[in-house]
Amino acid sequence: MTIDVPTTGRSLPQLQPISFIGADGRLTDTPTEGLRIPSDATLTGLYRQMVLVRRFEAQVTHLTRQGRLATYPSAAGQEAAEVGATTALAPNDWLFPTYRDSAALLTRGVPVAEILAAFRGDWHCGFDPHEYHTSPAATPLATQTLHATGFAMAAKLKGEDAATLTFLGDGASSEGDTHEAFNFASVWQTPTVFVLQNNQYAISTPLREQTNATMLADRAAGYGMPGLRVDGNDVAAVFAAVSAALARGRNGDGPTLIECLTYRMESHTNSDDPTKYRDTEEVEHWKQFDPIDRLEKYLRTTGALDDATVAEIAEAAETLAASVRDAMNQEAEVDPRELFAHVYSTPRTALAEQQQVLETELAAAGCA
Numbered sequence: 001m002t003i004d005v006p007t008t009g010r011s012l013p014q015l016q017p018i019s020f021i022g023a024d025g026r027l028t029d030t031p032t033e034g035l036r037i038p039s040d041a042t043l044t045g046l047y048r049q050m051v052l053v054r055r056f057e058a059q060v061t062h063l064t065r066q067g068r069l070a071t072y073p074s075a076a077g078q079e080a081a082e083v084g085a086t087t088a089l090a091p092n093d094w095l096f097p098t099y100r101d102s103a104a105l106l107t108r109g110v111p112v113a114e115i116l117a118a119f120r121g122d123w124h125c126g127f128d129p130h131e132y133h134t135s136p137a138a139t140p141l142a143t144q145t146l147h148a149t150g151f152a153m154a155a156k157l158k159g160e161d162a163a164t165l166t167f168l169g170d171g172a173s174s175e176g177d178t179h180e181a182f183n184f185a186s187v188w189q190t191p192t193v194f195v196l197q198n199n200q201y202a203i204s205t206p207l208r209e210q211t212n213a214t215m216l217a218d219r220a221a222g223y224g225m226p227g228l229r230v231d232g233n234d235v236a237a238v239f240a241a242v243s244a245a246l247a248r249g250r251n252g253d254g255p256t257l258i259e260c261l262t263y264r265m266e267s268h269t270n271s272d273d274p275t276k277y278r279d280t281e282e283v284e285h286w287k288q289f290d291p292i293d294r295l296e297k298y299l300r301t302t303g304a305l306d307d308a309t310v311a312e313i314a315e316a317a318e319t320l321a322a323s324v325r326d327a328m329n330q331e332a333e334v335d336p337r338e339l340f341a342h343v344y345s346t347p348r349t350a351l352a353e354q355q356q357v358l359e360t361e362l363a364a365a366g367c368a
């Protein structure tokens with residue numbers, strides 16, 4: 001008896017991550033799975049955006065230390081994954097970010113004050129998801145993978161020309177929600193791209209304690225979808241891989257998992273001390289793979305970047321940082337009644353009672 005063995009979607013990703021531009025700024029000789037390096041004009045735009053988001057991350061981290069924001073999960077070091085993947089989106093596509101992905105929100109065009117509203121304890125996500133085709137950043141790990149998959153399924157059923165992209169971390173890849181999202185997306189061939197930012201740590205849990213698998217991209221084969229392992233610090237590779245995956249999705253060919261190998265340069269948030277669980281040699285090692293430095297080196301060799309352009313971009317980054325400071329120096333005007341405004345369409349008795357308590361307290365404080 002012979003068994004008919006289906007072979008589609010079962011190929012494993014190559015071990016060597018896809019990379020166009022090496023840490024030395026030169027072209028690599030790594031196989032690129034048929035992907036093409038983006039044009040110099042596209043790469044210059046990606047360089048500019050990475051410089052802006054790095055300055056943004058640094059400024060926000062400083063403001064956290066000054067108490068202007070409650071907490072901040074920085075994606076410093078992960079600019080190539082954040083910017084490369086988000087830039088590949090078409091305006092009609094939808095982004096499903098996590099708490100770590102403010103750089104992606106900035107790239108998507110969300111104003112700084114609206115990105116940071118949630119981190120200073122203001123209400124809701126701070127921006128209008130419909131305006132930016134971007135969902136609120138998820139804090140419960142991996143829930144956004146389900147949202148991205150469900151949304152993509154709805155788009156497919158409605159015949160819309162939209163794909164979804166969601167970011168998840170190496171830690172989130174161990175959550176049950178991720179399994180459900182991968183499985184559903186592959187069975188129903190939803191136009192979803194899962195960008196797994198493997199930044200080596202889930203707070204203090206290193207990758208070796210997170211998984212015993214050789215690589216996270218391997219998991220795609222178990223769900224029958226293509227998986228790619230990409231040098232997540234090479235923005236050219238991230239942009240090319242995500243663009244191709246989004247095109248696959250829009251063509252009706254289903255989801256893709258892209259593992260971006262990268263490194264979280266800062267602490268998880270300002271509430272943990274990374275020196276307790278990783279050594280400075282490791283951090284220094286990863287500095288060699290800096291996504292901005294390597295692209296700058298490359299673009300200087302092609303002639304696309306010169307001192308004047310680099311200086312102009314640095315100045316734009318300072319202007320952005322000043323706008324972040326200005327926005328966070330404005331006191332947020334919070335109305336505590338809004339806590340109750342968007343919970344249920346039909347108010348429940350218990351909540352109505354709590355609302356009444358608040359009204360009484362406000363009146364007693366002379367704030368009615």
Ligand SMILES: Cc1ncc(C[n+]2csc(CCOP(=O)(O)OP(=O)(O)O)c2C)c(N)n1
Pocket residue numbers: 073100139140141168169170171172173197199201202203264268
């Ligand atoms: C369902 C759930 N469990 C636990 C947490 C607490 N938590 C917040 S961040 C984090 C680690 C996440 O690591 P990873 O997915 O690798 O993302 P990273 O922060 O490194 O980008 C944990 C366990 C949470 N937010 N949600």
